[in-house]
Amino acid sequence: MKPLGEIGKGLFKENPILVIMLGLCATLACSTNFSDALGMGLAFSFVIVGSNVVISLVRRLVPGQVRIPVYITVIATLVTVADYVMKAFVPDLSRSLGVFVPLIVVNCIIMGRAEAFASKNGVWRSFLDGLGMGIGFTVVIALIGILRGLMGEGTISLSLLGLKDITVLSDKWYPGVLIFILAPGAFLVIGFLIALHHKIGDLLATAKARKTQSNLRQAATASPTVSGEGASTDDRQ
């Protein structure tokens, strides 16, 4: 597969939150506002890229019976290293992310990718897979964070970037819908995003089918012999 395709599948087709739906616990806990969500996304991305690479490197050396304990050790070590390094060299960022870093260990998407992808694929592809999953996770959790912050409090928190919160809906006339700050609200937001994701997926599929069909027809009218080739080129895109 092309490198871009490997990253792209984490973004849409196999998005960790909207499609794989693993590790929702961390997603619920850290998506109450944009800052926290972004922080969790970045920390998560670092660990999944690292763990995918390390696990892909050792995949031939680890016997099947002990692979899960080995993966857990690798992930936990990476998380702790990341935690220490951040505390020592970027204390401000560490203060914002402090609570989330230990949560990454228990994020099952990382285990899932280790088991389903990194243990069966080469280092480069595993790196790209981790990167795609990281980006896909970060984008979606940040979006959930923005939506929950907006509906729950009327603000978009930017404290992670060192900026003041943006108040979109003033609390003078918008009291905030508390449920969106709480876990059930996260489920609602994720549910609607999944529906939207399906809708977009359907639209894309229909558009693709229509294009294939018209290509077929064109090819058929131009020269019937190359029609099969035209369709297969389209499929790959």
Next chain:
Amino acid sequence: MKNLIVPAVVLSVTCVVAAASLALVDTVTKDKIAENERVEKENAMRVVQPRATGFKIVVKDKLWEALDGDTVVGRVLSAESQGYSGVLSIIFGIDLENHVTGIKIVTQTETPGLGAKIIKPSFTDQYRGKPVDQLFLKKDDPAKGKIDAITGATISPRAVTKAVREALDAFLRGELTAAGAAKETTP
């Protein structure tokens, strides 16, 4: 037999490598982390005692004198209490009349977006200028209380208020001060 030994060896090697890399990272970062924590603590003290230029330890980790040059302008106390999901560690300053000059939540693990709002200035600023007998939540004690809780989170603000009130109480009763510094409050 081989089926038993190989996995055991692999797992042991993994753990040794993991432990070694953690030990290495710890050695490299330990001093830096301790230094960061010290600086952070001092900055926190400056926040709760804006007038002070220096601090002198009276009771280690519990009570400091805030100095402006050589004159004592107030004190800094530390407080701890059980929050909604973990221990809250707080430091706060008081002036010579024993009114709170500011509080800062040093560590907390409250629910992000709810209880964690106790670190926001809109909450902590409420404590400024309050004497010990006003340190109650309004919803707990409408007569005396002057502290507003946070929507959706009552336990965390209550824990903060209780921690500050009890630490200040202990100080006023002279329990905290080894050398009886409480009696010198109004010389």
